[in-house]
Amino acid sequence: MSAVIDAHHDDHHHGPAKGITRWLYTTNHKDIGSMYLWFSFIMFLAGGVMALVIRAELFQPGQSFVEPHFFNQMTTMHGLVMVFGAIMPAFVGLANWMLPMMVGAPDMALPRMNNLSFWILPFASLMLISTLFMEGGGPDFGWTMYAPLSTTYAPDSVTFMIFAIHLLGASSIMGAINIIATILNMRAPGMTLMKMPMFVWTWLITAYLLIAVMPVLAGAVTMMLFDIHFGTSCFDAAGGGDPVLFQHIFWFFGHPEVYIMILPAFGIVSHVIPAFSRKRLFGYDSMVYATSSIAFLSFIVWAHHMFTVGMPLAGQLFFMYATMLIAVPTGVKVFNWISTMWQGSMTFETPMLFALAFVFLFTVGGFSGVMLAIAPADYQYHDTYFVVAHFHYVLVSGALFSIFCAVYYWLPKWTGFMYSEALGKLHFWLSFIGVNLAFFPMHFSGLAGMPRRIPDYALQFANFNAWSTVGAFVFGLSQLLFLYLVIKCIRGGQKATAGVWDGAEGLEWTVPSPAPYHTFSTPPVVK
Amino acid sequence: MTIATRFVPSGLLLLAVVALAVPASASSGWNMTPGVTEISRAIYDLHMLIFWICVAIGVVVFGAMLISIILHRKSRGVTPATFHESTKLEIVWTLVPLGILIGMAVPATSVLVQMYDSGGEDMVVEVRGYQWRWQYKYLDDDLNEQISFFSNLSTPREQILGLSEKGENYLLEVDNPLVIPINRKVRFLLTSNDVIHAWWVPDFALKRDAIPGFINDMWTIVEEPGIYRGQCAELCGIDHGFMPIVVHALPEDEYDAWYAEQLQLARLEEQLMERDWSEAELLARGEEVYSTHCVGCHQADGQGVPPVFPALAGNAMMTGDFDVHMEVVYHGRAGTAMQAFGPVLSPVDMASVMNYQRHAFGKAGASERSEPVKPKDIVTFAAAQ
Amino acid sequence: MAQQEAGGHEAYYVPSESKLPVWLAFGLGVMLYGLGAWMNSAQTGGHGKELLFVVGFVVVAIALYRWFAAVIEENHRGMNSAQVKRSYVWGMGWFIFSEVMFFAAFFGALFYIRFLALPWLGGEGEKGITGQYLWPDFTVDWNAGTNPHPQWATPDATLAAPPLTQWLAYLPFYNTVVLLTSSVTIHVAHTALKEGNRSKLNLWLGITVALGILFLILQMAEYVHAYRDLGLTLNTGIYGSTFFLLTGFHGFHVTLGTFMLIVMLARCLKGHFTKEDHFGFEATAWYWHFVDVVWLGLFLFVYVF
Numbered sequence A: 001m002s003a004v005i006d007a008h009h010d011d012h013h014h015g016p017a018k019g020i021t022r023w024l025y026t027t028n029h030k031d032i033g034s035m036y037l038w039f040s041f042i043m044f045l046a047g048g049v050m051a052l053v054i055r056a057e058l059f060q061p062g063q064s065f066v067e068p069h070f071f072n073q074m075t076t077m078h079g080l081v082m083v084f085g086a087i088m089p090a091f092v093g094l095a096n097w098m099l100p101m102m103v104g105a106p107d108m109a110l111p112r113m114n115n116l117s118f119w120i121l122p123f124a125s126l127m128l129i130s131t132l133f134m135e136g137g138g139p140d141f142g143w144t145m146y147a148p149l150s151t152t153y154a155p156d157s158v159t160f161m162i163f164a165i166h167l168l169g170a171s172s173i174m175g176a177i178n179i180i181a182t183i184l185n186m187r188a189p190g191m192t193l194m195k196m197p198m199f200v201w202t203w204l205i206t207a208y209l210l211i212a213v214m215p216v217l218a219g220a221v222t223m224m225l226f227d228i229h230f231g232t233s234c235f236d237a238a239g240g241g242d243p244v245l246f247q248h249i250f251w252f253f254g255h256p257e258v259y260i261m262i263l264p265a266f267g268i269v270s271h272v273i274p275a276f277s278r279k280r281l282f283g284y285d286s287m288v289y290a291t292s293s294i295a296f297l298s299f300i301v302w303a304h305h306m307f308t309v310g311m312p313l314a315g316q317l318f319f320m321y322a323t324m325l326i327a328v329p330t331g332v333k334v335f336n337w338i339s340t341m342w343q344g345s346m347t348f349e350t351p352m353l354f355a356l357a358f359v360f361l362f363t364v365g366g367f368s369g370v371m372l373a374i375a376p377a378d379y380q381y382h383d384t385y386f387v388v389a390h391f392h393y394v395l396v397s398g399a400l401f402s403i404f405c406a407v408y409y410w411l412p413k414w415t416g417f418m419y420s421e422a423l424g425k426l427h428f429w430l431s432f433i434g435v436n437l438a439f440f441p442m443h444f445s446g447l448a449g450m451p452r453r454i455p456d457y458a459l460q461f462a463n464f465n466a467w468s469t470v471g472a473f474v475f476g477l478s479q480l481l482f483l484y485l486v487i488k489c490i491r492g493g494q495k496a497t498a499g500v501w502d503g504a505e506g507l508e509w510t511v512p513s514p515a516p517y518h519t520f521s522t523p524p525v526v527k
Numbered sequence B: 001m002t003i004a005t006r007f008v009p010s011g012l013l014l015l016a017v018v019a020l021a022v023p024a025s026a027s028s029g030w031n032m033t034p035g036v037t038e039i040s041r042a043i044y045d046l047h048m049l050i051f052w053i054c055v056a057i058g059v060v061v062f063g064a065m066l067i068s069i070i071l072h073r074k075s076r077g078v079t080p081a082t083f084h085e086s087t088k089l090e091i092v093w094t095l096v097p098l099g100i101l102i103g104m105a106v107p108a109t110s111v112l113v114q115m116y117d118s119g120g121e122d123m124v125v126e127v128r129g130y131q132w133r134w135q136y137k138y139l140d141d142d143l144n145e146q147i148s149f150f151s152n153l154s155t156p157r158e159q160i161l162g163l164s165e166k167g168e169n170y171l172l173e174v175d176n177p178l179v180i181p182i183n184r185k186v187r188f189l190l191t192s193n194d195v196i197h198a199w200w201v202p203d204f205a206l207k208r209d210a211i212p213g214f215i216n217d218m219w220t221i222v223e224e225p226g227i228y229r230g231q232c233a234e235l236c237g238i239d240h241g242f243m244p245i246v247v248h249a250l251p252e253d254e255y256d257a258w259y260a261e262q263l264q265l266a267r268l269e270e271q272l273m274e275r276d277w278s279e280a281e282l283l284a285r286g287e288e289v290y291s292t293h294c295v296g297c298h299q300a301d302g303q304g305v306p307p308v309f310p311a312l313a314g315n316a317m318m319t320g321d322f323d324v325h326m327e328v329v330y331h332g333r334a335g336t337a338m339q340a341f342g343p344v345l346s347p348v349d350m351a352s353v354m355n356y357q358r359h360a361f362g363k364a365g366a367s368e369r370s371e372p373v374k375p376k377d378i379v380t381f382a383a384a385q
Numbered sequence C: 001m002a003q004q005e006a007g008g009h010e011a012y013y014v015p016s017e018s019k020l021p022v023w024l025a026f027g028l029g030v031m032l033y034g035l036g037a038w039m040n041s042a043q044t045g046g047h048g049k050e051l052l053f054v055v056g057f058v059v060v061a062i063a064l065y066r067w068f069a070a071v072i073e074e075n076h077r078g079m080n081s082a083q084v085k086r087s088y089v090w091g092m093g094w095f096i097f098s099e100v101m102f103f104a105a106f107f108g109a110l111f112y113i114r115f116l117a118l119p120w121l122g123g124e125g126e127k128g129i130t131g132q133y134l135w136p137d138f139t140v141d142w143n144a145g146t147n148p149h150p151q152w153a154t155p156d157a158t159l160a161a162p163p164l165t166q167w168l169a170y171l172p173f174y175n176t177v178v179l180l181t182s183s184v185t186i187h188v189a190h191t192a193l194k195e196g197n198r199s200k201l202n203l204w205l206g207i208t209v210a211l212g213i214l215f216l217i218l219q220m221a222e223y224v225h226a227y228r229d230l231g232l233t234l235n236t237g238i239y240g241s242t243f244f245l246l247t248g249f250h251g252f253h254v255t256l257g258t259f260m261l262i263v264m265l266a267r268c269l270k271g272h273f274t275k276e277d278h279f280g281f282e283a284t285a286w287y288w289h290f291v292d293v294v295w296l297g298l299f300l301f302v303y304v305f
């Protein structure tokens, strides 16, 4: 059933198994990490195709392509699939690959549960996506699932969406428990908490957030389930409930959730910028404190998504102030990154390009976030494309770019080969241009008054939308280039050295490329 | 160094310039509208203030980054410095942003407090969201209904489907606009009949969710007469994109005249019930009612959008027992989108739409009740409930 | 037992491949898909959709059984290093934290409803216009379970606590006593285990199991009473909703905890666990204490206040 790695007989034991069962039955963090990453990329394409359906319909005014009902399903599914299927699993995949290597462990703390967390995902996603083909259509009430549109007025398939979310949540919780156990329990001797690499730190805090808020989401959808099937009235005023209650619970989960999608990104960028600036990360300690403060604050700002529900003034003010505060620790991070570059010796390989674009565009998204945080102004921004612009800047050119950044940075370590730098740069520039073309005009259409989640719009928004659509297609299609590049790199190429990059530091660069199946069978000693 | 890397700085710069320059050209359809109320202008100023603060911070932050990128690159042969911390700097860039934020919070708080300054209103209007139209009720001082009407999208379907040229106010036009006076404090009581909607008119900087079973309170004083357009701003189902808001702000005297006329019409409507209605009259009126209240779901041809919205054409109910049919339309079906129309339609409208459906979608005359339904029958039915 | 490395550090341990995770994931998927289909068909009066759920459940049960059996087996064979054991400890600790947050969502809902939403519906507080304008006939009486709209039946009575003097005739009071006692008895059993006193361990663990079952029986009796005599159901508006959701999910967790205790009892009787090494037992005890603490919160905020 199981075995112990004996350091002295490493060779006769524990290479990857052959065939499909290698992937089905594996307990190896690298195999599982790869599966996570592939899975999330597939989901990214699926969610992206839905985004393209949205953009195609919005290319010009009028009903040109899909019906409003289907459009709403696309918007909903796009949000759910991108958040739960693409971004989160990609970060967990990176954690799986890198955390054990970074803390000097052979594997994750709970390898079998690790495989369970992964394999739940395909089944849950299948269940989620299958709702699109059910009678009455899939969920059509937005990824935020506001009651009572998502309860009394929902299609039958909502039941399956709820269970899919339960499964996705269970997977995330188990993944997070595993990550915390790995970080707290598997560090090499000498690696004190304040010596941990930033990616490890940010993931530790992310995992904490995950365990704290995924159960709350489970609670929220469970109440939906009971309102739908068992006659409770949690969200029905006639029975003493309140539709706004759902929003409070959802956003208590939802706001920490958006930091779950950005903290690991902060970690990645904190590795890549020093490496390509050939200079140590500036202000390591303050990075750790800033990340912790962001996590703490993320629990007390949720109602900034609900400035228009009619909260009492005191609530409105509290949530406005708390939200604005988040700019402080986030600013500390941005300033530290720039100080790291300052007087460095920079080169601009693809990972660095993505990291720089991250700092630039994430900050742009952060600025629009601060604007949204101003409660009176949010009356004008809320539920317009200005919000859509904000969150795609932090999610696409933020979270997603950091994932690309990480893949380019560590790909040679994973495959043992260098990727094609020329293709990488091409991918970067197409993505950079595409993203800005797609999402920058949304600021304007939003300010000019275009609501989100509409399949058709007034004529004055036509130009902005046409540009957005062109940008979306440029950005989307260039991801096929990325796919090609990664496959090519797995197949072969110039051999990678153990160190790969000049300035890169950390335990992962002390092992050969590709990293051995079990990286550290005995713990390295960290001084 | 490749050509591409040389473009990093210029690329970033270009984008920054575009980002900064473009929104500066206010009120050209790129930016938030300053609007026509004191509050809306205050919000616009706040918006521009925060925007310029962000631009200024951006210039500093991206400027520093750009200088680094240009000057501190390996290709220029620099050797990296070794510093990696400075408590002093960390304190500075914690406190400075904090100060800036406080500077933003002060005006934001005062605008917000101003917006919450309700009371002392001159008139009250109840705004009620429906899938997918708005209902406006003008209330008296004791919140009793005086006038009530529905406001539906009036853009023809052909325009939406691209079969005919789109009009200037495509998707932003309605049959019955809300009419309010200028220079009077109008208080809105916002609620909904089904799901959450949000009533938003950018020129008034008024946006609030209409929540079923709850009231949200807001007010405005419009300063210039005109026609102002807005939209539902909360996803509320299939036709969320098709429930616009149009407000006519009239000078006080014109408004008073309009209001008096509407009151009179409402009285007349009450008397209509007493009248004798011919079947043809009922059918004509019924078609109108059907096309305002029912087509959204059941479609003009009565085919519905199965399975979500059942077809009425050929539906056994159209030829079946009258009371069963009446029951559905009057009380709706709990837990479905089919709402109770009893409280919504006047007896005259109800009678006409019943007749119209049975005529248009059932085989006329095959009904158990070949007599046309009269408004009085509806009153009898309602009384029995 | 634990592998010692030359440098004085333990060698790492990694279990080899396992079929169980993917089967468990598959079982969970099938089970919940089946449950969804079942619920949807139940609503339209259909039948025959239970099968898929049952199949999934069986797969899950078998996979879980074999998984735990494997872990126990590994431990008995001395394959678990101290580090692996610490991982299990962390795992259980954080799992319980996640459970705490699940209940936090429902408690949060209860507080929001009672202290904000209901007063507004009743015409009080900052948004009292809601009640004054929309629900003029509604007065809030939490302990009577009144609702704004008559479409939601008001129960004949609720289970709110009577004055202290009458608690001896108040069933939830006994539930509290039973559950609190069981927290003590499991602690006694744990102490016995650490002392190596096996018969004392078995006795007190047995008593704990009995108390767990007793609690469940009392809870069932209360539910029957509520449904049959009080007309208090899931469908009686927000009081019924919060009451049954909170006590129901708690009861579900007690059921799970009791099941875990029974397994532990069986293992104790088979001679499993040693003085030093009994994390399975300890984890169960933690879980049981957690369930107990949740009940205290429930008793205070659902019944008493």
Ligand code: HEA
Pocket: A144, A258, A259, A261, A262, A304, A305, A323, A324, A326, A327, A328, A330, A331, A332, A334, A362, A363, A364, A365, A366, A367, A368, A369, A370, A372, A373, A374, A378, A381, A382, A383, A387, A390, A391, A394, A395, A398, A399, B054, B057, B061, B097, B098, B100, B101
């Ligand atoms: C990765 C995800 C992510 C991240 C990191 C953020 C970050 C922030 N977000 Fe965003 N947000 C979303 C994802 C994210 N958001 C999503 C998905 C939604 C919409 C959900 C939906 O409705 O579907 C949303 C919506 C949203 C709203 C609701 C808008 C509405 O619906 O009306 C608000 C309002 O306050 C907000 C605010 C903020 C703020 C203040 C930050 C801050 O953390 C930003 C902080 C960063 C900076 C400020 C830049 C760097 C700082 C400096 C250079 C220092 C100096 C700066 C100043 C002093 C200003 N966000």
Ligand code: HEA
Pocket: A044, A045, A046, A047, A048, A049, A051, A052, A054, A055, A075, A076, A078, A079, A080, A082, A083, A087, A141, A142, A143, A144, A388, A392, A395, A396, A400, A438, A452, A453, A454, A468, A472, A475, A476, A477, A478, A479, A480
């Ligand atoms: C979490 C991350 C994330 C990511 C990465 C994206 C990526 C994109 N999103 Fe976003 N989006 C959200 C999260 C995200 N989104 C959320 C949370 C919402 C809110 C939902 C709601 O309102 O409920 C939203 C909503 C949203 C809207 C608003 C919809 C509405 O209000 O009705 C729009 C509109 O343009 C949009 C566009 C895009 C585009 C063009 C991309 C592009 O970046 C996508 C690019 C990728 C591709 C295009 C894939 C490439 C695939 C191919 C080239 C085809 C290959 C084909 C096969 C192999 C079959 N998204």
Ligand code: CUA
Pocket: B129, B130, B132, B196, B197, B198, B232, B233, B234, B235, B236, B237, B239, B240, B241, B243
């Ligand atoms: Cu009504 Cu959107």
Ligand SMILES: [Cu+2]
Pocket: A254, A255, A258, A301, A302, A304, A305
């Ligand atoms: Cu947020």
